[in-house]
Amino acid sequence: QVQLVESGGGLVQTGGSLKLSCAASGRTFSSYGMGWFRQAPGQEREFVAAISWSGGDTYYADSVKGRFTISGDNARNAGNLQMNSLKPEDTAVYYCAANILGNGYYSPWAYDNWGQGTQVTVSS
Numbered sequence: 001q002v003q004l005v006e007s008g009g010g011l012v013q014t015g016g017s018l019k020l021s022c023a024a025s026g027r028t029f030s031s032y033g034m035g036w037f038r039q040a041p042g043q044e045r046e047f048v049a050a051i052s053w054s055g056g057d058t059y060y061a062d063s064v065k066g067r068f069t070i071s072g073d074n075a076r077n078a079g080n081l082q083m084n085s086l087k088p089e090d091t092a093v094y095y096c097a098a099n100i101l102g103n104g105y106y107s108p109w110a111y112d113n114w115g116q117g118t119q120v121t122v123s124s
Contacts, residue, residue, distance in 0.1 A: 002026045002113055004077070004096050009118030017084045018120060022096030024077040024113075031098035034072050034079040035111055038092035038120075048094070049081060050105040059105045064090075086122045093117040 008020040022034065035050035050059040053074040060068065067086075072079035079096065097111035104110030 002029045004098065004113050004115040006094060006096050006115040006118040009094060009120045011121045011123065012086055013123050014087060016086050016122070017082070018086065020081040020083065020094055020096075020118060020120070022079045022081075022115060028075075028077055029098070029113065031077060031100055031113075032102035033099040033105065034070075034077070034096060035099055035105060036070065036079075036081045036094060036096050037108060037111075038090075038094045039117075040092040043092075045095070045108055047106045047108070050099065051079065052099070052102075052105065054102075061106075083120070086120075088122045088124045091120060091122050093119050 003025050004022050005025045006022050033052040036048040037045050039045040049070040051070045051072045069082040095117045096115050098113040100112045101110040
């Protein structure tokens with residue numbers, strides 16, 4: 001099973017920045033795009049951002065629009081999530097995954113090959 005691996009998480013103060021990276025472990029695979037989700041303790045996993053390999057369209061949750069930027073490399077099934085102006089409410093485990101349907105970019109059911117997650121903690 002090919003899996004995506006996240007890196008770049010850590011502890012940062014309010015207003016700081018972090019850059020998360022996601023890369024495929026093992027053989028390459030086909031997908032329609034990449035997405036980032038996050039899950040805080042006691043909460044459901046929520047959509048953060050996604051990118052479509054076809055045309056490079058990007059999608060963002062309202063809560064991160066203007067602060068986070070997603071980028072990706074289709075050939076390597078890799079991507080980054082640049083997070084600026086971080087807030088305490090951004091604290092969560094962040095996951096990347098591959099979009100396998102070509103639609104439903106905001107929904108976790110459209111994704112597979114989930115990574116193990118990377119912890120992001122924003123202190124106030």
